[in-house]
Amino acid sequence: MTELLTQDQIDTFITRAVALAHPREMVIDVLRAIQDQNGWLPDEGVELAARILGIPVIQVEEVATFYDKLYRQPVGRKVIHVCDSICCWSRGGEELYGWLQEQLGIAPGGTTVDGAFTLLPTCCLGACGEAPAMMIGFTTYGDLTPEKVETILEQERKT
Amino acid sequence: MSYPQILFKNRRPGETVFLDGYRKSGGYQGLAKALKTMTPAEVRELVKASGLRGRGGAGFPTGLKWSFFPADTPGEKYLVCNGDEMEPGTYKDRVLLGADPHQLVEGMIISAYALQVPVGYIFIRFAYETCRANLERSIAEAKAAGFLGPDILGSGFSFELHVHGSAGRYICGEETALLNGLEGKRPNPRSKPPFPAVRGLFDKPTTVNNVETLANVQHIVTGGADWFQGLAATEKGAGTKLYGLSGHLEKTPCLELPLGTSVREIIEVHGGGVWKGRKFKACLPGGASTPYLNAAHLDTPLDFEGPEVVGSRLGTAGVTVFDETTCMVRATLNLNRFFARESCGWCTPCRDGLPYVSWLLEKIESGAGTIDDIENLRGQIRNINGRSFCALAMGAMGPVESLLRLFEEEVLDHIKQGGCPFQP
Ligand SMILES: Cc1cc2nc3c(=O)[nH]c(=O)nc-3n(C[C@H](O)[C@H](O)[C@H](O)COP(=O)(O)O)c2cc1C
Ligand code: SF4
Ligand code: FES
Numbered sequence: 001m002t003e004l005l006t007q008d009q010i011d012t013f014i015t016r017a018v019a020l021a022h023p024r025e026m027v028i029d030v031l032r033a034i035q036d037q038n039g040w041l042p043d044e045g046v047e048l049a050a051r052i053l054g055i056p057v058i059q060v061e062e063v064a065t066f067y068d069k070l071y072r073q074p075v076g077r078k079v080i081h082v083c084d085s086i087c088c089w090s091r092g093g094e095e096l097y098g099w100l101q102e103q104l105g106i107a108p109g110g111t112t113v114d115g116a117f118t119l120l121p122t123c124c125l126g127a128c129g130e131a132p133a134m135m136i137g138f139t140t141y142g143d144l145t146p147e148k149v150e151t152i153l154e155q156e157r158k159t
Numbered sequence: 160m161s162y163p164q165i166l167f168k169n170r171r172p173g174e175t176v177f178l179d180g181y182r183k184s185g186g187y188q189g190l191a192k193a194l195k196t197m198t199p200a201e202v203r204e205l206v207k208a209s210g211l212r213g214r215g216g217a218g219f220p221t222g223l224k225w226s227f228f229p230a231d232t233p234g235e236k237y238l239v240c241n242g243d244e245m246e247p248g249t250y251k252d253r254v255l256l257g258a259d260p261h262q263l264v265e266g267m268i269i270s271a272y273a274l275q276v277p278v279g280y281i282f283i284r285f286a287y288e289t290c291r292a293n294l295e296r297s298i299a300e301a302k303a304a305g306f307l308g309p310d311i312l313g314s315g316f317s318f319e320l321h322v323h324g325s326a327g328r329y330i331c332g333e334e335t336a337l338l339n340g341l342e343g344k345r346p347n348p349r350s351k352p353p354f355p356a357v358r359g360l361f362d363k364p365t366t367v368n369n370v371e372t373l374a375n376v377q378h379i380v381t382g383g384a385d386w387f388q389g390l391a392a393t394e395k396g397a398g399t400k401l402y403g404l405s406g407h408l409e410k411t412p413c414l415e416l417p418l419g420t421s422v423r424e425i426i427e428v429h430g431g432g433v434w435k436g437r438k439f440k441a442c443l444p445g446g447a448s449t450p451y452l453n454a455a456h457l458d459t460p461l462d463f464e465g466p467e468v469v470g471s472r473l474g475t476a477g478v479t480v481f482d483e484t485t486c487m488v489r490a491t492l493n494l495n496r497f498f499a500r501e502s503c504g505w506c507t508p509c510r511d512g513l514p515y516v517s518w519l520l521e522k523i524e525s526g527a528g529t530i531d532d533i534e535n536l537r538g539q540i541r542n543i544n545g546r547s548f549c550a551l552a553m554g555a556m557g558p559v560e561s562l563l564r565l566f567e568e569e570v571l572d573h574i575k576q577g578g579c580p581f582q583p
Contacts, residue, residue: 022361024343028326053343062345066503067326069285085247086447087405087479089493123329123497124247124447125286128405128477129413138288 004034004045013052023053027063031070040071068122076111078156081122081135088124093132097121099146103153116157163390165378165399166371167415170258175293178300181261187306189377193269194314197380199230202273206376208384210397214251215241215332215369216446216475217550218463227356229364230275237360238271238279239341239367243325243332245284247447247497248477251401252370254413256290260297264320266373268306269380271318274366279320282337285327294322329501333549334367336503347505348549371401393419396462400476404430407437407482419462422452425478437482441565445474447494448554450561451487470561486581487566488573491558492520498555508543509552515539516559523570526578533570536563 005013013030017023030052034045046064050057064070071079082088082097097108104112104119111118117136127133130142134149136156141148169176169184181187193202207222229236240263244252256263267279283291298320301307309317323341325331331340333348338360340346359365375398379387388397396418402425403413409431416429426432426439433439441451444461450471452459459465463473481490499513516539522528540556540563547553562570572580 022342025323025341027343028324028340032324032326059344063343066345067285067328069327084493085497086443086490086493087248090406090479090481090485090490122286122327123501124245124249126244126250126253126284128248128250128479129403129411131405131411135286138286140286 004038004042004048006037009033009037010048010052017053024055024059026053027055027060028067031060031064035070039077040073040075042072071118074111075118076115078116078136079118079120081120081125083123083125083127083131083133083135084121085124085128087128088132091131096132096134096144096146096149100149103146103149117153162415162417163399164415165390166255166262166374166401167258170254175257176259176261177296178261178304181259185381186261187265187301187304187377189380190265190268190306191312193272193377193380194312194316199273199275202269202380203230205384206273206379209379209387210384211372211375211379211387212397212463213369214371214375214400214475216246216448218473221368221372224356224368225274225366227354228274228366229356230273232364233275235278235361235363236274236276237363237365238267238274238276239334239337239360239365240267240279240281240370240373241332241334241337241367242281242283242287242290242370243329243337244287244370244475245329245332245501246475246477247494248403248405248443248479249446249475250403250405250477251413251475253287253290254403255370255374255401256287256293260290260293261301262374262377263294263370264297264301264307266376267320268301268311268318269376270366270368270373272311272314272316273376276366277317277319279318280341280360281320281322282325282331282341283322284325284331288324291322291324298322328503329497330503330549330551333551336549337367338365347503350548390417391419391462392417392421393460393462393465395419395464396460400461402429402461403475403477404480405477406442406480407434407485408432408480409434419460419465421457422459422461422478423457425461426457426480430478430480433480433482435482437484439480440483440485441481441487441490443474443477443479443558444471446477447479447497448472448557449474450557451565453565470564471557484581486524486579487562487569488520488524488579489581491562492517492524494558495520495555498551502551506548506552508547509549509555512539512543512547513552513555516543516555520559523573524579526573526576528574530574532574533563533567
């Protein structure tokens with residue numbers, strides 16, 4: 001594991017926390033920074049966030065276990081979230097999700113053998129007019145077809 | 160057909176307008192007018208007179224909501240913008256913030272002035288990082304131009320604005336869950352009362368409004384209440400509305416149309432008709448939690464009253480269309496699985512009831528359903544409506560209730576045929 005946060009990041013967060021009347025409001029920021037740095041959010045990350053914010057570990061843990069975009073298990077270098085909500089469903093989202101599982105050789109929740117991708121479902125991405133849609137990292141892709149997804153995966157593998 | 164573009168005035172494909180472009184199109188003139196020529200009470204009165212109703216799904220009159228707020232009591236108070244937008248079928252706020260983010264910033268500054276609030280937050284969902292970046296840049300630009308921060312335009316009024324990036328979960332859009340999320344607590348909803356206007360963020364008086372609601376405010380200040388009312392297609396409506404089209408249509412854009420545009424016009428004109436030359440079967444008029452409309456309802460005006468007359472709601476005005484080949488049991492199962500997965504788990508009717516509803520729908524869809532299962536579904540609707548802690552579970556019952564009301568024959572066919580009539 002790489003370091004959870006750089007010393008610089010820790011210092012910046014602590015400076016911000018000290019200036020706030022309610023430092024706890026920063027918890028998502030801190031957890032997301034740890035995840036950005038580390039790929040996922042291990043228990044040590046939750047403990048570090050608690051130390052930075054000066055709050056009990058349980059108060060961080062109750063947040064960390066709630067949000068689906070905070071990963072509490074190791075994931076691949078990139079997470080592919082395929083939308084399985086109604087508009088994408090109505091335009092071939094299920095078939096696309098099945099196709100991706102075959103293509104990547106993994107079931108939902110799995111990570112490819114080369115460690116490049118983890119595949120997860122997500123609810124609506126707000127790309128309903130471009131259904132079916134998926135998100136890789138922070139990028140949303142719409143109007144997907146198998147051909148288009150092949151090209152996207154190739155590019156995402158490289159960056 | 161082209162209609163006046165207010166919120167989408169500056170919208171160009173693939174472009175975002177920032178301060179220069181926004182000011183060239185008249186941006187921040189509403190702010191100057193409000194701060195220099197109106198008292199906070201006058202702004203509140205104007206918003207009330209305009210007939211603006213909340214664009215976040217519940218349609219609560221904004222002026223009335225603001226009248227419950229202790230604007231004249233000094234002290235810590237907050238204005239919160241709800242940019243969680245996670246109801247399937249809803250993507251208007253994303254398009255708005257992608258095109259012209261300063262509108263929200265200006266709307267919030269004027270609203271904060273009207274409510275005499277010194278601090279605001281914009282809550283943005285995880286998937287909208289681009290919107291978040293647009294807002295952060297707009298806030299920095301507004302600060303540098305003297306529209307945000309201390310003593311705005313020499314008026315003596317000060318306002319600071321923060322952006323909160325979330326990490327997923329539909330329930331964060333429920334306003335009290337959102338407040339917990341902003342505080343860094345587990346975002347289960349809170350009990351109401353006390354309402355946020357009394358005890359909200361950090362236990363202080365708080366107003367929560369949707370992105371589109373707040374973005375309308377400066378236009379009301381510049382254009383006036385009569386002008387705003389005149390923008391709607393219907394007598395009772397006021398303003399334009401952002402409609403997000405999706406599902407089985409030839410075209411699925413997000414459009415600004417007069418509030419109260421009919422379902423038929425939206426589908427046939429703006430959506431280019433049902434795709435593949437097929438027939439219309441049903442639509443969700445305003446997101447995943449709104450009861451279906453069917454072909455008999457095509458002339459319904461999509462304002463706040465229209466859908467209610469036929470048993471549904473305007474919701475978020477995300478219109479999702481289903482063609483004649485759609486199995487409504489499967490569509491409802493998809494919707495219900497969404498709600499079951501996004502349940503925050505706090506109360507039993509929702510946590511346990513929604514998975515049971517999914518199980519019943521699956522059973523019917525697979526052909527193993529019996530007549531009793533329909534009664535079971537009705538029982539669940541009765542158990543869940545009015546008994547859940549927040550409106551998520553009640554919203555989940557919208558599609559289920561309307562499935563049984565409008566498509567009972569189709570549900571019965573599944574049972575009689577021992578399988579899905581749409582799966583050969
Ligand atoms: C489960 C649930 C999710 C919601 N999600 C949103 C949302 O994403 N955005 C929003 O503005 N309102 C959402 N609402 C409605 C808010 O609770 C609240 O009514 C709204 O933000 C008020 O703003 P308005 O009066 O401007 O519409 C949601 C409500 C529920 C019950
Ligand atoms: S209705 Fe569902 S989402 Fe709302 S409080 Fe109960 S469990 Fe949570
Ligand atoms: S339903 Fe898939 S992006 Fe909205």
